[in-house]
Amino acid sequence: MEVNIEVYPFGIFAFHNDNLILKEEFKSGGEAASFILEIQKNLEKFIEKVREKVGEDIVIKRVKEDYSPQTFERAVELGVFEGKGKFREFIHSFFTEFAKLKIKGRYREDKIIIHLVNGIDELNRIINLLFERVVELYGLYFPEAVHKIQNPEKVVRIIAQDPSREAVASKIKIPTESMGFELPKEDLEILKLYARATVNLLNLKNTLTNRLKNLMSKIAPNLSKVATPMLGARLIASAGSLENLTKLPSSTIQVLGAEKALFRHLRKGAKPPKHGYLISHPLLRDAKKRERGKIARSLASKIAIAAKIDFFSREDRSKELLKDLEERIRRIREKK
Structure with missing residues (x-):
């Protein structure tokens, strides 16, 4: 048996010699958009249903696809719509939902990887500037500690807890006597805030880096x-x-x-x-x-x-x- 199939935004129809064999009308624009977005897979399922209904082998002579708004007359012939107002409303819904699904379907995890890499680069630039600022400022107050530690990240993490000479000296085991300037309490508090902000950015960078490694292991x-x-x-x-x-x-x-x-x-x-x-x-x-x-x-x-x-x-x-x-x-x- 030769079968012609017609696919429209409002449904899919199977004919034999212009006689309707089977039809599936879409109840909403969203349903139509989902069906047509995966037309190949859904078409195969529909053909299988036609084959089950006629109970014999079929030959698909032609598959006609028309998703244009100019299909109103055909919709009336097939008894799907009577008024043009409802047809236009359905078509508008169909195209809107189809566009949304197409956009959503473009999401790929490698796009997240790109954002993570760029984010890590930006954080590195900011963190390096803050390292320079914190270490230079703390070097005026306690140069011996900066010289002893040398690692900027370690300096920042220690200062973020307590920037006073006594606290830092006890952690790195050096004398509290220093040739540095005496900083007022307010300036030490600002230094501590600088250091804490830097530590937060370092922790964020580590989180992004771990997420990046996991994503790369998964998709590449x-x-x-x-x-x-x-x-x-x-x-x-x-x-x-x-x-x-x-x-x-x-x-x-x-x-x-x-x-x-x-x-x-x-x-x-x-x-x-x-x-x-x-x-x-x-x-x-x-x-x-x-x-x-x-x-x-x-x-x-x-x-x-x-x-x-x-x-x-x-x-x-x-x-x-x-x-x-x-x-x-x-x-x-x-x-x-």
């Missing part, structure tokens, strides 16, 4: 292990999405983050960059300068493969990729 396990979570996330952010990263050749991935140096090379003939963000990878960071170009190429190649695996299958093949990468780097280092 291969990229996370081959490139490290932070570097992998930065490459996704630079490309715009994981999908965009899969479309980039390894030669482009190699110089992501070095755009200024690349354009300087193209415009002024300066030396071409060997790497961009990849310099933060432990294999490159610890490599000899003359080896970095070759290692960067090998690393970029494996990152390109890892990104494709993550996007298209999410199968964890990181051990195989890392083994190949380590073997390649071993050969590079053995060459004189």
